[in-house]
Amino acid sequence: MSTEIYLNKPEELFAALEKELADPENTVVVQIAPAVRVAIGEEFGYPSGEDLTFKTIGLLNALGFKHVVDTPLGADINIYEEAYEILNALERKDDNYFPIFNSCCIGWRLYCSRAHQKVCQHISPIASPHMITGSVIKHYFSKKLNKPKEKIISVSIMPCVLKKYESLERFSDGSTYIDYVVTTRELAQWAKKRGLDLRKVNEGKFSEFLPNSSKDGVGFGVTGGLVEALLTTMAHILEVKKEAESFRTNEPIKERQVKIGEYTLNVVSINGFGNFEKVLKEIESGERKFHFVEVMNCPYGCVGGPGQPLPVNDEILKARAAGLRLAADKKRSIAIVPQENPTVQMLYRELLGRPGSEKARELLYFHKIKL
Template sequence: MVNLTIDGQKVSVPQGTTIMQAAATVGIDIPRLCYLKDINEISACKVCVVEIQGQNRVVTACTTPVQEDLVVYTNSPKARSVRRTNVELILSQHDCLCATCVRSGNCSLQKLANDLGIYDIPYERDVVDMPWNQDFPLIRDSKKCIKCMRCVQICDKVQKLHIWDVQNTGSRTTVDVAGNVTIEDSDCSLCGQCITHCPVGALKERNDVPKIYEALADTSKVTVVQVAPAVRTAWAEAFNLTPEQATEGRLVAALKRVGFDYVFDTCYAADVTIMEEGTELLEHLANPQDHSWPMFTSCCPGWVSYVNKKYPYFVPNLSTTKSPQQIFGALTKSFFAQQKGLKPKEICSISIMPCVSKKREAALFSMRSSGTHDVDIVLTTRELIRLLRAEHINPAYLDEQPFDNPLGQSTGAGVIFGATGGVMEAALRTAYKVVEGNEAPMDAFVDVRGEGDEAGRKVRTFKLGGTVLRTCTVSGLGNAGKLLEDLKAGRVQYDFVEVMACPGGCVGGGGQPIHDGEERAAELGSKLYALDSERPLRQSHLNPDVQALYKEFLEKPLGEKSEALLHSDHVKEHNYQ
C-alpha cells in the first residue's frame, strides 16, 4: 500500500494506482474529458492536471501513479489556472453553439466550462468544418470534436473495428474515418458505441424526428409505432420518474399523446422471432448435413453487418429469420393492414429502438417484403426523449394505457431479447417444449445470462431430447471477432450462438441515453429480467396472439408465407433503395 495526502485527506491505496483513482476513493472527483477507465488513459485533454507539492510542473492525474508521502492538490491556484487555460484552448477549436447541440445539458465540456466560470474565450477561434454525408445514420460534426480519442479507442479496443483514426498533426490534429475512405465505404457496423462514449456532440445519430412530424401531419397515413424491449429500461430517466412511475403503460400513453394511431410492443415480434428461429434451429439439428455450423442468431443488425463485411465466410451460418423490428414491420404492412382494410402504402411504420444500426437495417432493399419499406422511420431512445420534450409531455401526469392489439401482447421471453443471452434463453424455452413435450422449469436456462468469461463468452451445454446442444452467448464485436477466429480455426465448436454487437446487449445500445463514463448495460438488463419474471406468460409459444397469427395468417413457422415475409438470406445486406 502507498500512503499519500490529497487535498488534506490521508489516502492509502495499492501501488500502481493513479492519482485520479486514489482521489476517487475519498470522494474527490478530478475533472477530465478524455479519460475512460481501461480504455482511454492517455491524458489527451490535459484537463485532469493536479499540483504535487515540491514539483514545479503540474501532472496529469489519470496517468501519474501514486508515490509514498506525495502531497497532492487537485484544485490549487496553479492547477486551476492550467486547467482553465487548457479548457479555453479546447473551446477555441470547438463550435460553442450549445443551444443547437444535441448534447446541450448533457455535455462534459459544457459542464466543465461552466464549473470553471469560462464565459469568454481569450484565444483566436479556429473551428474546422469537414464534409459529412448527412443522410448516413451516424453523423460526425468535426466542428465539435475535441480530439479526446475516445471514439478511436472504444472502436479499436472494445469493438475492434478500427473505424476512426487521427488525421494531421499539431493544432490541425483531428479524428476522421481511417484508411482514407468515407464512412459509407468503411466497415462501420453502426453499433453507435462511439456516440455513447463521446463526451460532447461530435458524434450523434441522424435526426429523424422531423420525419415523424411529417407523418403525423399526413392525413392519408395511419401511423403505427413499435417499442423495443430495451427502450423501456431507460426512456423514463430523462423525466425523473420513479421505478413505479416508469411503466410500459405510461410510455404507451405518452406516445398516444404525441398522436400516433397505434402503439404496439416489439416484444410481440420477438415472440414471433422465436417461433421462426427456434423452428429453424430444430430443423438444423434434425438435418445437420444440410447446414453450416454453428447457427448464429440474426436479431442484431450491427452483428449481421459485421459478419457481411468482416467475415463473409460465416454468412451462411446466420439464421435467416429477420430481426423483431423487421418482422414487426412486415406483419404491420401485411397481417395488420389486412385486418384494418389498409394498403401497405397507407401505413407509416415507425420503430423506437435502442440502436443506431436499426436505421440502416430498415433501409435495406431486402427489408421490403410488403412491397414498400416494412419500417419507414426508426427513432433511437434518445430521439424518443427529444420528441416527448418537444411535445411538452410529462409522463408522470399520464394515466397508463395498454399496448394496442392484435400486435401488442407479449411474453417474458420477448422482453428479455434486450439483454445479452436473452434471445438464447427465449429460444431454448420454446425448443425444450417442442422436443420434450412439456414446459421446462423457468430457471432451466438462466445460465446463458450475463457477460461471460474473459473472452466475453457464456458457454453452456443443454440436453434436448437425445441431442446435446452446445450454446455460446457473446456481446461486443471485439469478442465476436475472437469467437469467429476460434471457430474458423477449429479451436471451439458450438451448435447455437447468440451475438449482440453492443456490450451487454441492446440495453447498452448506441441509441440509449448517455451517461458519461458509466457502463449501465448490466443494471438495465436486470430490469428486463424483472419484467420477465412478472409476466403471466414467459414462453413465446404460449402467446395467444402469436398462436392466432399462425392460425389465421401465417399457417406455420417456416411455412411459405413466413418465409416470404419473415426471412432473409442476408446476401443483400449492402443493398439500399
C-alpha cells in the same frame, strides 16, 4: 413513407413524423424495443432500470400514435421460426447447417458483412425481431383495415442508431418493413420539444390488434436473453423440461452445453466484437463447435445500445439489464414461450400458417438485403 434514415437529423425526422401522423389517410403504428422501457426514464429523472413500458406507450399516445406494438412480439415470432429451423436441421443430421448465428443485432450483421463474409452465410435467414414486427404491422393492419400497406406507416422506437439501417431493407416487391426509426434519446428529445413529460403522462396500453408478447420476447434486449428464449422454446416444442436461466448473467462470453430431449446443444452468448473475435478463432481452428452463437455488439446487449440515454457507466448498464430481466418475468402471466402467446397464435392462424410455411418465409425472412 420515408426513403431517408435521418441520421443526425432529429428535427427533420420529427417534422416528417408529424406530417405522417397528420395525414388522415395514414394509419401510423409504432413499435417499442424491449431495451427502451428500462432506459427512457433516465431522461426524465427516473432511476435506471425502472420498467416504464406503459408510461412510454402513454407518451407515444400523447405524441399522436394510436397503435403501439411491442417489438418482443417480433422476437417471439423470430425465435419460434428459429427453433423449428434448428430442430429440423438436427433431425436431418445436417451438420453443415451449424453453427447458426443470430440475425437480431444489426451492429453484428454490419460488422460481419465487412469483416467476415464467410461467417455471414451462417447468419440466420430469419429477419430481426424489429423487421418482423414491422412486417406484421404492415400486413396485419393492412388486412384488418382493408388498406394498402403503403398507407400503414411503420415506426420504431429503438435503443440503437444502427437500427435506422433496417429501414433500408426491402421485401421482394420493393416495399418496406420499417419506414422510420427513432432512438430512445430522440424520443425523449421529441417529447420534450412538444412539452411532454414522461412523469405526467397517463399510462397507455398496447394496440388491441396486436396486444401481447411473451417473457422470452422481452428478454431479447439483454445479453443471453435470446439463447434463453431459444432453448425454452425448443424444449416446449419437444415437450421436455428445460430451465435456461443460467444465461442470466452479464459475463461477456457465456458458453454452455445444454441437453434438450435427445439432443445435446453447444451454445454461446457473446457481447462485444473483441469477445466475438476470440470465439471465432476457436471455431475456425476447430477447437470449439457450436450449434448456436448469439452475438450482440453492445455491452450487456441492447440495453447498452448507442441510441440510449447518456451518460452511461457500468452501474447504469447493470441496472438496465436487471430491470429488463424483471420486466421479462412480469410477462410470465401472459406467456413464457412464444407459442403460448395468444397474439402469436392468432397471427399464425390468420396470417402466417405454420412456422417455415411459404407465407412465413415471404413475410418473416430476409429478402433484398441492402447492408
